[in-house]
Amino acid sequence: MPILVHLDVMLAKRKMKSKDLAEIIGITTANLSILKSGKAKAVRFSTLEAICKALDCQPADILEYTED
Amino acid sequence: MKKVKLLYRLLVFINLLTFILIGTQSIMLVIPDIYYSKVYENHVLGAFNNLILTGLLVIILTGSFKVQQGIKHIIKEGFFNSTSELKFKHSGLIFIVFACCRFLYIIIVIREFKLSELINNSIMAFLVILVGIGLLIFSDFIKNGGVLKEENDLTI
Numbered sequence: 001m002p003i004l005v006h007l008d009v010m011l012a013k014r015k016m017k018s019k020d021l022a023e024i025i026g027i028t029t030a031n032l033s034i035l036k037s038g039k040a041k042a043v044r045f046s047t048l049e050a051i052c053k054a055l056d057c058q059p060a061d062i063l064e065y066t067e068d
Numbered sequence: 069m070k071k072v073k074l075l076y077r078l079l080v081f082i083n084l085l086t087f088i089l090i091g092t093q094s095i096m097l098v099i100p101d102i103y104y105s106k107v108y109e110n111h112v113l114g115a116f117n118n119l120i121l122t123g124l125l126v127i128i129l130t131g132s133f134k135v136q137q138g139i140k141h142i143i144k145e146g147f148f149n150s151t152s153e154l155k156f157k158h159s160g161l162i163f164i165v166f167a168c169c170r171f172l173y174i175i176i177v178i179r180e181f182k183l184s185e186l187i188n189n190s191i192m193a194f195l196v197i198l199v200g201i202g203l204l205i206f207s208d209f210i211k212n213g214g215v216l217k218e219e220n221d222l223t224i
Contacts, residue, residue, distance in 0.1 A: 031224050041222040 004064045007036045010055050025050035072142055079136045086129045093122050112177050124169055128196075131162035135203070148214040156207035163200030167193045 011021060022032040025047060034040050035047075048059055055062075097118040100106065111117045138155030145151070170193040178186065 027224060034222060035224045039222065040224045041219045043224055047224050 002066055002068050003038075004066055005035060005038050005040075005062060006064060007032075007051070007062055010057055010061055014055050016055070021051070021054055024054040069143065072139060076136065076139045076143060079132065079139065083129060083132050083136055086125065086132065090122060090125050090129060093118065093125070098122050110180070112180065117177075120173060124166060124173065127162060127166040127169065131159045131166060131200075134159035134162060148210055148217045150211075150214060153207045153210040153214065156203050156210065160200045160203030160207060163196050163203060167197040167200060170196065 011018060018032055018036070019029055022029045025032075027047065035043065043063075048062075051062060052059060101115040101118050106115050108114050108117065113120055134155045138152040138159065141149055141152040141155065170189070174181070174186065174189050174193065181189065
């Protein structure tokens with residue numbers, strides 16, 4: 001996938017655990033793990049909004065486009 | 069899912085009956101025909117007529133058993149699963165093969181049929197081809213549904 005997810009980096013910067021973020025944004029830890037590992041096929045705007053709100057960041061801080 | 073379970077039970081019952089029929093037909097007709105090399109002057113296929121008819125029954129039982137397995141997996145794993153897709157695809161192909169064999173049989177023994185029997189048998193074989201094609205289309209539906217389900221499951 002040419003879209004990279006830097007959620008783990010942002011979590012480390014904010015010193016937040018995956019479990020806590022999953023609880024705040026209202027998704028399961030399993031789904032957050034799928035998102036972190038880059039296995040997700042799509043991200044809902046509502047989820048992205050919740051992540052950005054919880055981590056106080058911009059979508060570009062989490063997602064990055066790279067050529068294959 | 070209730071209707072699917074009902075269909076499954078019905079198929080198990082029909083397959084069991086067909087299995088018993090094949091067994092009975094083999095013991096009472098096929099084995100004596102072959103063992104004693106009976107002569108049937110009014111049959112083109114002679115002593116092998118019952119053997120071929122039983123063979124056709126075996127083919128359709130195999131197809132029907134595949135459908136039964138496909139439905140069983142639908143009950144276990146939900147509508148969109150790769151096992152059911154494969155089972156329905158195979159059963160569709162088996163039904164088409166059966167219908168082609170049946171058409172071939174009709175052509176070979178065409179002289180033994182009355183016109184009404186010939187029309188009825190041809191229509192039956194044609195309907196089985198339609199069922200086979202329907203099963204192939206259904207397996208395609210399951211395949212596409214599986215892709216959509218996977219995408220939906222991986223949308224966070």
